[in-house]
Amino acid sequence: MVWRGPMASQALEQLIMQTRWQDLDYLIVDMPPGTGDIQLTLAQKVPLAGAVIVTTPQDIALIDAKKGIKMFEKVGVPILGLIENMAVHVCNACGHIEHIFGADGGRKMAQEYGLNWLGALPLSMDIRQQADSGRPTVVATPDSPAAQLYRDIAIKLAAQVALRAKDFSAKFPTITISKDT
Template identity: 55%
Template sequence: MTQETAIRNTLPESLSHVVLARLDALEDPELNQGLVSANIVRSLGLDGRCLQIGLAYPYPCQSQYRDRVMSITQAMADIEAIDEVECEVGLAIPAITAGSVAALPTIRNVIAVGSGKGGVGKSTTAVNLALALAAEGARVGVLDADIYGPSIPIMLGCSDFEPSSVDGKTMEPAFAHGVAASSMGFMVTEGNAAVWRGPMAAGALVQLVNETRWPELDYLVIDMPPGTGDIQLTLSQKIPVSGAVIVTTPQEIATADARKGITMFNKVNIPVLGIVENMSYHICHNCGSKEHPFGSGGGLATAKRYNVPLLGELPLDLSVREHVDGGNPSVVAEPEGAIAEAYRAIARKTAAALVTRSEPQSLAIEITTD
């Protein structure tokens, strides 16, 4: 997964052996490795009878810290030399590249969210994924690459943003709900469509990525245009995409197009991190039964066929549409709700898959603590 990192360890040798064995017996739920094998344990120390453990996760999972620290504490409970356990938990997100495109100066990872066809909820998934990564502790930006139908400004509630430049060379991004955003929609007035041929549109988007003055970001989420044409191929080859997420619905016509999207990313050597099945089911408000209006199992079948993870199944729910239409997506509108939790789970799985399915360029130097 990553190169091994030396653990700063000041424990007595006999105690160290026991503690490390128990920590490695605790398997990270997303990386499917023990905490030591996954390089999450970074330091061990003893202050009197207090065991001090430093943890650094390579993917954002802030909402899980409490439960994971409790599991560690319980695992050490019967060790005679220890009365108390203190854990310092932070992030050490690696910068990952796929292919030969030079990395963007302030961006560690680029995640493309694509679909083989329109109408499957790709943009809604992309914006909620970005917000969920931020909710889990990461620094996140989102790029609206759907040049013919930019919707991210509306979804983030910043459609009235007017781009400006501090240095006369780069454009300042918008900031909404804690994420940075850039979109062609900020430069195309309402009601005026961008009438460009494929190569022109692709060139404009590459320029938009490179000339936005992005802050330091752990992840830039790109809402790709639907399909597998000129724009998608150019973006894949000109932007240092670390990995891709494919959005589909369960029905056969959507999964058939999703397979084309997977094939496209495979051809340009971009790891497919997994599949998100949107509009997977509907919960009847009257009787509570679970219905599958678009069929079932299409996303899972596609994931198995291409040996990629099924990152999650999202419901067909009126509130999801209402929230993005109002510029307040589900992750921020109802942060404790079931839909927001589903997006956060997808965010954790996506970021973890980026680590496990790719070769890191380098381990992160920066460790941010909670």
């Protein structure tokens, strides 16, 4: 669908507020990149436990990730950590590993911004095929090294949420928009 920001924001709000979510442990919303209406709506209208920044290692992606970090800081949403996606390419033919987007961009950024480093995921044909076929890697090949990477990230993330649970007062942030921001 082609929607303007306000319509997309409304649809997101409706989806989150008017769905009969069953006994959820966590509700994770995968956001498109950017710092637009959708991200702001989520930050304003939904009591978030926190945000997770996912970035690829190259500079141009890191610039976007930095904007995201700034936005969530501004609206008072804690950042639970940073995940580097497509950190390395694993060759399907010989298994050799290549840093096609550069090495450690996300890890360095996490250090620079004092964020928790949650882990790195490879650019892998298996992960892509499994996800596209509706059986994510942790289901399709639970004993694979890639599935272990996902579990490690999930455990670190759950720990971050648990650590912050005390502050979970469903307090809505105050958003101020001025010409200089």
